[in-house]
Amino acid sequence: MFQLIRYILLDIVRTRFLLFYTALLLLSSIGMFQLDADTGKVLLSLMNIVLIVVPLISVVFSTIHFYNSYEFIELMLSQPIDRRLIFWAEFVATALSLVLAFLVGVGLPLVFYGGAVGGSMLLFSGSMLTVAFVSLAFLSSVLTRDKARAIGLALAFWLYFTLIYDAFVLWVVYQFSDYPLETATLVLVSLNPVDLARILMMLQLDISALMGYSGAFFKLFFGTATGAWFSSVLLVVWSFLPVVIATRIFQRKDL
């Protein structure tokens, strides 16, 4: 497994895109810190990158990478290696490289400008979101044979989780605003990794908004460690659930 991961990592690092991605993150993070002296505000801006850019890049890059690795996967499949192992090696290597790019691109400036403590949840959420969208990319890659359709599906996942799903949640809370909806909203939000990551970051960066008069329930829930733990664990589950499903499909896939 480690051999495989090493080879795949080497392959990914050689494509210039990953370097480009790292540089992009690095430049925008440093730029934000340069433009604004208020670390809190910068963290909130970085939060938008984590919520929108990181999932988008992760899901598209991973899908393209998966299709570009078809040769490698085929080659490995004709060798005496477990299918699952090959698939997971691809997954781990892809996720690892993107997480590293994120940690270098966002984490280093954060440490350098002294926002690392306040931004620890940002780094965690960003890393987990990266893994979750690599995971979704792998799912869309095994769901269809066609590269273009897989990229389309990956983008659909991204659009769904960053925009459409929240619109649906908003519609629900609007329609049923006469009822106590706290628990329902919380459950709905838990079904979306992007929302979970967002709330986790807000717990650290913008608690004032969550602690507002939206009811004692949220305060009770988010004001304690339970809320943070609940969200973190769910986010981790989210990161791996799609790839577990994808593995099952890949097991039976014809290549």
Add this chain to the structure above:
Amino acid sequence: MISISDLDKKFGRLHVLRSLRLELEAGKAYALIGPNGSGKTTLLKCILGLVIPNEGEILVAGESVRNHWRYREKLGYMPQIGRYPGNMTIGQLFSMVSDVRKASTDRDEELYEAFQLEKMANKRMHTLSGGTRQKVSAALAFLFRPPVLILDEPTAGLDPVSVEILKDKIVREKENGRLIIISSHIMSDLDYLATDLVYLYEGELLFHDSIARLKAETGEERLGRAIAHLMQAHLPSNA
């Protein structure tokens, strides 16, 4: 060596293999032929575990293929079009495959040397010509001395000198008691290499016998003509 029973495979509505039964023995070289789309490559991929059959079973040396992977240690595969990670060099590719097969010693580097791949060890795969890539595929297939060799269009795209090197190698390995399956459209090559013929037509096994007997039955000297005979004999009844 390889025993295939009731093998059935559909791709959606397309019925690619229909209840195929086949016994392949060590020490023989099988020519796998048939028109385009007759299921040759699918059959090979089923044996390799790349394609999962809907029905039936494949045993390699008595071991079922389904959900297993260790049996692939016994297989060497040369694909029709060798596709390799583009950023890898030839040298890295060979060391990686050796790594994952955990076979650093006792490698058969005859083809690697004969094709002079050593000189190109630092070239990246995406810079290679189709022919060179075929050489890499061939060298990889034979590298670990597998008892079964599956060669999909092995001579396509190779220069004449290399074709001869490869053909000699195949003959030698056959004589070493390995089972060789060759899918090809080049009858002269098959005539030279194969001992037995497996003829697939629309996913069904049309003919399976030794080439010597086929020639004797049809009275033809050359394999190509013998097969033409064979097709004439079978096709009208099928059409």
Add this chain to the structure above:
Amino acid sequence: MNFRTFLTVLLFLLAQLADARVLRVSKQGPFRLLSQAVRAARAGDTISIAAGVYSEPNVLIQKPLFLLGEKGAVLDGQGKHEILTIAKTRVTVQGLTFRRSGRSNMDDYAGIKVHDAHGSRFINNTFDETFFGIHLSNTDSAYIAGNRLKATAANEYELGNGIHLWKCRWARIENNHITGHRDGIYFEFVTNSQITRNQSRQNMRYGLHFMFCDDNTYESNVFSKNGAGVAVMYTKGVRMLNNLFEENWGAAAYGLLLKDIRDSEVRGNRFLNNTSGIYMEGTSRTLFENNLFRGNGWAIQLQASCDGNTLRRNNFAGNTFDIATNGHVVLNTVNGNYWDKYQGYDLNRDGVGDVPYYPVSLFASLSEQIPSAMLLWRSFLVFMLERAEKVMPAIIPVDLRDNQPQLQPHDLHQRSR
């Protein structure tokens, strides 16, 4: 020697001159209990209490006296009774420690309970675990200064208010520290009073709570981490100057809650890190000027029932939402404030933005109606909605705008008085 000590000494000397006596309470006598001394004292006498813990039920004072606690003098209510009751006279209590009064919501036990004792003074006393600390009713011109009040309890019903005034006029309340009570400072029908430089922290309900208290001035006080912040109601002519309202978090916690307040001033205050900096309803003709709002969830929640208020020359920075409102009609003036979220430009370089700033965000309005929607804050969807709303306003009141948004924050060090 500061001025107040000087006054005390002067008073002491004057008492001597006026043939006033000093009675001493101590463990060695002549008076072993405060009540004995009070009984023996004549009007105008000074009772000096030596170090020691004196446990006696409810001492009642009905003649003008000067009670002076020496260092370490403690009156202990043993958790059973009220400690000191002052009625219909003018008394000064200074330097005493009141400890463990009884707790009773029926009797409102206090460290010191005062009624009809105009001109009484309570200086530099310590209140340790008393139910109410200082409880005044119907007492004009009281002076309460330099006291330290501290209580602890798990439940609100086990606590009384720190400084509690009912129906008083011309009170001066200065430099007191109140913590752990139900309301730090509680006023009802208290008028024309000065409340200055007090610190009210971590009280279970409100740091400051008043109603029907016209024409008071609150200046340079600190209200911090109180359970529900500060709530003031049904009052006109309030002046709130240079106070600090900070760290009041929670579902119903406000830096400053204004309900039915009119003709008032809120100037030079700082509202830092509250769930809601100012929440106002039914508030009219009130001026909000030179205040700083920083790090609040909502800087200002302006209910539709407010009219004629003016918000000018304030600084808004780092708040999640600047202004939220539940109505469409805007009857208030917002002008010349600094908003850190302002993204306009200033072509003529006069320091004033050339395009208006709309401080009400769509989502602030939305979550006002549907609190659960708050869980979607900072999502891409909300970002898009806000952008769309900026281009085509449909929901937020377009009239609520600052036509002269400042490009630089106001310098609030030059505070107005």
